[in-house]
Amino acid sequence: MSFFSGQNEMNKLKGVDTMMLLSTNIHGDMSGLIINLGVIILMGMLFGRIAEYFKIPAITGYLIAGLLLGPISGFVSLEEIKGMSIISDVALGFIAFQVGNELWFGKLKNSGMKIVIITVVQAVFTTAVVTFLTMFFVDLSVALVLGAIAAATAPAPIMMIIKKYRAKGELTDTILPVVGLDDAVGVIMFGILLSISVSMLDVTSAEVLTVFEMIKTPLFEILISIGLGGAIGVGSGLAIRTISHNRDRKEKNLNIIVISVFLTTGTALFLGASPILTPMIAGTVVTNMINKDCYVLEEETIRFFVPPIMIAFFTIAGAQLQFDVVFAAGIVGVVYILGRIFGKMFGSYLGTTIVKSSSKVKKYLGVSLLPQSGVAIGLSIAAYNELSVVAGPEALVVKNVILASVLFFALTGPVLVKIAFTRADEIEDVKEEKVIPWKNSHAYQE
């Protein structure tokens, strides 16, 4: 019996009209939530536009809008944010599904083994360094999650600099495929390490875990995620392949993708599998089952559907930042940032040395991989959702440290990337242009 039907029975007994009750519910509880969501999306969109105007990724604008709505003005409380958890679950499902979509084996083959080695080495090294350094200040279970999130890199600021200054050369040719694969490697590590972390936290201090017991639960969780994501992915892939070329093609595609994301995320949460790994595996299976035309259509369809969900998700993420927790965990944040810088720089140096890249690439690849944004925020919220069930304070530390450090890397990242490309001598001296994105009137007059 659903919640509403249960209530109806109660109301019939009480002689209350169902429609009236529904109306009362909407006006009483839901209306505030719906208005809040509208304001959140509006503010996110406005600040996203402002960020884009200043050539900063829109996500930074969403985070700042969230900061204004949450901790600064108090317009949205943490209690109200809890009522919007469905937005975060659905958005995380889409993020993971899209990251999975990037894992197209043809692309891996095209990138070549050198790129795969560099990507994996720098990601694993960064995770190891951040885990090692932060474990002196927080529990190992928290350090593992922080380490896994540290691997993620945002391609947007890198792409912005490369396009703006028409970058060309070996560093440019190396960084673009690396950053394309980096998130997938990061999400896989995150899924595995978060499961281990939850199993470590989910024991009382009196219990002593054997190694087998410690890996049994995460292993089981990962296997369910692979099975579930694989099965739903195969179903979705087959369904997308059968869609005919008619006018309803986009609509049908969207239906299949939404069903896949909802089913993978929902069943993963229900069965105790990973709500990140499951949709990601489904995305990987789908992308490898369909041809390029279908893939392009699928991506376009997602892009058409998810923007308001993503704006809401990232703005809500910003609203969750708690300054007191950030200050209390200040040293962890500083260690995380320094560890990530060290990990990316030396991890990239190690990876590029293994594959015998030029000294220019060895020297500047790490700095160029420092920007961080969307996927890292998504992973921090996913970590919070899972960890908060077993260890509230630890979950708060992860969420706040990552959100604060993402703001740091989002603002400093583009500057660092530009310095790296300038020193690598791969960018042209391009004069600044005057673009007015609010009004499309900047023509080239003869």
Added chain:
Amino acid sequence: MEKFARISRITTDYLHGTLHKLIFQYEGPNKVHIVVSYEDRNEYWFDYELDLNMNNHHVDFNSHRLASTLEKVQISRDEHFEQALQELFD
């Protein structure tokens, strides 16, 4: 058809990508909104949006962005690409 083939060549020459989709959307009697969607060799997707003024055949810049919901960012305009397009419609 020749004009469209030339847009494909312009996209390759100036934006260093493969033209994937071209949208012409009429927004009034004298204005056409053009969206050039292209893919670069690292499989990143971009949308270049322009407005074509049918009276004077001027191509006005609208936006150039990385086509990604997670990594939405404005990318610089390419004046050579816009000039080549303008010459095409002149």
